Amino acid sequence: MAEHIFPMNRAVAGGALAAATVLALTVGPLVAVAGRADGSAGLGPADWAALRFTLLQATLSALLSVALAVPVARALSRRRFPGRAVLVTLMGAPFILPVIVAVLGLLAVFGRNGLISHALGLFGLPPVNIYGLQGVVLAHVFFNLPLATRLVLQGWQAIPSEHFRLAASLGFHKSDIARVLERPMLKQVLPGAAMVVFVISLTSFAVVLALGGGPRASTIELAIYQAFRFDFDLGKAALLAVLQFSLGAVAVAAMLALRMPDAGTPGHDRPLVLWHGQDGAARLVDALWIMLAGALLVLPLGAIVARGIGGIATMPAPVLAAALRSLAVSLGAVLVGLSLALPIAFGAHALGRRHPVAAGIMEAVGTLAIAASALVIGLGLFIMLQPLGDPLRWVLPVTAVVNGVMSLPFLLRALVPAVARIETRFGRLADSLGLVGWQRLRHLHLPRLRRPLGFSAGLAAALSMGDLGVVALFADGHQATLPLQLYRLMAAYRMEQAAGAALLLLVLALALFWLFDRGGRIGAET
Amino acid sequence: MLKLDHVRVRRGRFTLKADFRLDAGAITAVIGPSGGGKSTLLGIIAGFVAPDAGRVLWGTDELTSLPPARRPVAIAFQDNNLFPHLDAFANVALGLRPSMKLSPDEKARVKRALERVGLAGLERRRPAALSGGQQSRVVLARLLMQDRPILLLDEPFAALGPARRHEMLDLVAGLAGDTGATVLMVTHDPADALRIAGQTIFVDEGSVHAPRMTRALLDAPPGALAAYLGPA
Numbered sequence: 001m002a003e004h005i006f007p008m009n010r011a012v013a014g015g016a017l018a019a020a021t022v023l024a025l026t027v028g029p030l031v032a033v034a035g036r037a038d039g040s041a042g043l044g045p046a047d048w049a050a051l052r053f054t055l056l057q058a059t060l061s062a063l064l065s066v067a068l069a070v071p072v073a074r075a076l077s078r079r080r081f082p083g084r085a086v087l088v089t090l091m092g093a094p095f096i097l098p099v100i101v102a103v104l105g106l107l108a109v110f111g112r113n114g115l116i117s118h119a120l121g122l123f124g125l126p127p128v129n130i131y132g133l134q135g136v137v138l139a140h141v142f143f144n145l146p147l148a149t150r151l152v153l154q155g156w157q158a159i160p161s162e163h164f165r166l167a168a169s170l171g172f173h174k175s176d177i178a179r180v181l182e183r184p185m186l187k188q189v190l191p192g193a194a195m196v197v198f199v200i201s202l203t204s205f206a207v208v209l210a211l212g213g214g215p216r217a218s219t220i221e222l223a224i225y226q227a228f229r230f231d232f233d234l235g236k237a238a239l240l241a242v243l244q245f246s247l248g249a250v251a252v253a254a255m256l257a258l259r260m261p262d263a264g265t266p267g268h269d270r271p272l273v274l275w276h277g278q279d280g281a282a283r284l285v286d287a288l289w290i291m292l293a294g295a296l297l298v299l300p301l302g303a304i305v306a307r308g309i310g311g312i313a314t315m316p317a318p319v320l321a322a323a324l325r326s327l328a329v330s331l332g333a334v335l336v337g338l339s340l341a342l343p344i345a346f347g348a349h350a351l352g353r354r355h356p357v358a359a360g361i362m363e364a365v366g367t368l369a370i371a372a373s374a375l376v377i378g379l380g381l382f383i384m385l386q387p388l389g390d391p392l393r394w395v396l397p398v399t400a401v402v403n404g405v406m407s408l409p410f411l412l413r414a415l416v417p418a419v420a421r422i423e424t425r426f427g428r429l430a431d432s433l434g435l436v437g438w439q440r441l442r443h444l445h446l447p448r449l450r451r452p453l454g455f456s457a458g459l460a461a462a463l464s465m466g467d468l469g470v471v472a473l474f475a476d477g478h479q480a481t482l483p484l485q486l487y488r489l490m491a492a493y494r495m496e497q498a499a500g501a502a503l504l505l506l507v508l509a510l511a512l513f514w515l516f517d518r519g520g521r522i523g524a525e526t
Numbered sequence: 527m528l529k530l531d532h533v534r535v536r537r538g539r540f541t542l543k544a545d546f547r548l549d550a551g552a553i554t555a556v557i558g559p560s561g562g563g564k565s566t567l568l569g570i571i572a573g574f575v576a577p578d579a580g581r582v583l584w585g586t587d588e589l590t591s592l593p594p595a596r597r598p599v600a601i602a603f604q605d606n607n608l609f610p611h612l613d614a615f616a617n618v619a620l621g622l623r624p625s626m627k628l629s630p631d632e633k634a635r636v637k638r639a640l641e642r643v644g645l646a647g648l649e650r651r652r653p654a655a656l657s658g659g660q661q662s663r664v665v666l667a668r669l670l671m672q673d674r675p676i677l678l679l680d681e682p683f684a685a686l687g688p689a690r691r692h693e694m695l696d697l698v699a700g701l702a703g704d705t706g707a708t709v710l711m712v713t714h715d716p717a718d719a720l721r722i723a724g725q726t727i728f729v730d731e732g733s734v735h736a737p738r739m740t741r742a743l744l745d746a747p748p749g750a751l752a753a754y755l756g757p758a
Contacts, residue, residue, distance in 0.1 A: 434595025439624045447611040
C-alpha cells in the first residue's frame with residue numbers, strides 16, 4: 001500500500017504531541033500531588049471505609065442498573081406504542097443532564113418533602129430517607145439505567161429478525177428463545193454495560209457530595225475533597241488521589257478487556273417484530289416496566305421544570321453572573337477538548353496503518369481521562385501553578401482545561417471511527433489529488449466530520465456546563481460557576497432560588513448540546 | 527512510453543508479476559477475472575501499491591517511489607470518485623488545484639471542462655443531485671482538469687447501463703484523442719475493449735500478460751482467457 005512509501009509524518013507527530021499533552025495533564029498532576037505527600041499521613045480507618053463504600057456503591061449501581069435495564073429493554077424492543085420514540089430519545093437526556101440538577105429533581109421526588117414521602121404520609125407512613133447509600137445508588141441508577149437500557153436494547157435489535165422468524169417457525173417456546181437467542185446476546189452485552197456504569201459511578205463526585213457524606217457514606221473522591229478543602233492535608237489528598245487513580249486504571253483496563261458494546265448515536269432505533277411475548281401477561285409486565293422506567297426518568301425532570309419556573313423570576317444576580325462564567329468555561333472546554341481530540345484522531349489513524357499497537361496506545365492515552373479523577377487533575381494543576389502566584393486566579397481556566405480533558409473519551413469515541421470511515425472511502429482519491437495537510441483537513445475532513453464533531457462537541461459542552469468538580473475545590477464566591485452556585489443555594493436551603501437556578505442550568509446545558517449538534521447537521525452531507 | 531520492468535508485488539499468498547510496456551497515447555483495456563490482480567496493477571502504476579521488486583517507468587522518469595499525487599497519473603476508481611459534500615464545480619476544481627483557490631482564468635477552464643463533458647449549467651449541483659451518468663461526466667471533467675499523460679480507469683462506469691457506458695467510453699476516447707493521454711482501463715466486458723481499446727492486457731491469477739491487439743486476442747483467446755470469456 002501507498003502508506004508504506006509515504007507515512008503521514010505530520011499527522012503522527014501532531015497526534016503524539018496531543019497525546020503527550022494529555023498524559024502530562026493526567027499523570028503530571030498525579031506526580032505533583034504525590035510529591036507533596038510527606039508519607040507520614042498513611043491511610044486511616046476512615047479512608048479504608050471510603051474505599052469500601054466507593055466499591056460497594058459502584059458495584060450496587062452497576063448491578064442494579066443492568067438488572068433493571070434487561071426487562072425495560074426487552075419491553076421496548078417488542079412493544080410499539082405512541083411516545084415510544086420520545087421515550088427512547090429521552091433516555092439519552094440523563095447523560096447530558098447536569099448532575100446537581102438531577103439530584104435536585106430526585107430530591108423533589110424521593111426527598112423528605114418529595115412526592116413519595118407525601119404519598120406515604122397519606123397512609124401514616126414515615127417519609128423516605130434519600131441520604132446515604134440508598135440515595136447515592138438511586139441517583140446512579142437514575143443516570144445509568146437509561147444508558148444501560150440503550151446498550152441492551154441495541155443488543156436485542158442486533159439479533160437478526162430472521163432468527164426470531166426461524167424460532168417462530170420451529171415452534172420455540174419462551175424458554176427456547178431465551179436460551180438460544182437472548183441469553184447469548186445478554187452474555188455479550190451485560191458485562192460491558194455493567195463495567196461502564198461501574199466506572200462512571202466510581203468517579204462520581206457531585207452525587208456523593210450532595211447525597212452522601214458522613215463517615216458511613218463517603219467515597220474516595222469525597223475524601224480527597226474534604227482532605228483538601230477542610231483539612232488542607234495535601235499528603236492525605238495525594239495518597240487518596242493515587243488510590244483513586246489506580247482504582248480507575250484497573251477498572252478501565254477491565255472495561256477495555258471486556259470489548260465494549262457500542263453506545264451508538266441517538267435515533268438509532270429500528271423496529272423489531274417479535275413472534276413471542278404477545279400474550280396478555282407479557283404485555284402487562286412490559287407495560288409496567290416501561291411505566292416504571294418512564295416515571296423514574298420523567299418525574300424528576302418534570303419536578304425541576306415545575307418548581308423552577310417560579311424561581312426563575314427571583315433569580316439573584318450572582319446566579320446570572322455564574323451562568324456567564326459557566327458558559328465561558330464550557331466553550332473553553334470544548335476548545336481544549338477538540339484541539340486535543342482532532343490531532344489524536346488523525347494521528348492514531350495515520351499511525352494505525354503501520355503500527356496498530358502504537359495507534360492503540362495513542363488512543364488509549366486520550367481515553368485515560370476516564371480513569372483519572374477530575375479532582376485529582378485539578379488539584380495537581382493547582383500545585384503545579386502555585387509558583388506562578390496566587391493559584392486562585394487560575395480557577396476558571398483550570399476548570400476549562402480539566403473539563404476539556406475529561407470530555408476526550410467521548411470526543412475520541414465519535415471522531416476516531418469517523419476519521420477512519422472518511423479515509424477508507426476517500427483516502428486514495430485525496431492522495432491521488434495531492435490533498436494533504438490543511439487542504440485535506442479543510443476540503444475533506446471538516447465537511448465530512450461535521451455531524452460527529454457537532455454531536456461530540458455538544459456532549460462536551462453540556463457535560464462541562466453541568467460539571468461540579470474541580471471548581472468546588474477552590475472557587476470562592478467570586479468565581480463560582482452555575483452548578484456550584486446551585487449547590488450553595490441548596491446547602492443554604494434556599495430551595496426556590498435553587499430550583500430556578502437548576503432550571504436555568506438545565507436549559508443552558510440542553511441548549512448548548514442542541515446548538516452544537518444542530519450546527520453539525522445543517523448542510524452536512526452524509 | 528509506460529514501462530513496468532519486472533515488477534513483483536506480494537500480498538500474503540497472492541503474488542502479482544508484471545513486465546510490459548505501453549506506447550504513449552494508446553488506449554489499453556485490462557481484462558480478467560475478479561481477484562486476478564487488475565486493480566493491483568492499476569494501484570502499482572498510480573502509486574497506491576508499492577512493488578516489492580522492479581521499477582515503474584514513464585519514458586525515462588522512474589515513478590516507483592513517487593507519491594500518487596506527484597505521478598503523471600490521474601485515476602478514477604470504481605466508486606467514491608466524487609466528494610459528496612462538494613458541488614460539481616468544486617469536485618472538478620480539485621483536479622486543478624487542491625486549495626481550490628482559482629484565478630478567473632482557471633475558473634473559466636473548469637467551466638470549459640464541464641461544458642466539454644456536457645454538464646454546462648450543472649456546476650452548482652452536488653453529486654447526490656446528479657444522475658449516475660452525470661456523476662461519471664464530472665469524474666471525466668476532473669480527469670481532464672488534472673491533465674496527466676496517464677489515465678487509469680478502474681471500472682468507474684461499471685454501475686452504468688450499457689448505453690450510458692458506451693457514451694462514457696466514447697467520451698474517454700475523444701478526450702484521450704484531444705490530450706494524447708495514455709489510457710489503461712479495467713473492464714469485464716470484451717465489448718468495451720473492442721469499442722475503444724486498440725490493445726488488451728489479460729490479467730489472471732497474478733500474471734499480467736503482455737498487451738496484444740484486442741481484436742486478435744478476442745478472436746483467438748488463449749486457454750485461460752477463453753475460460754474467462756466462456757463459450758462464444
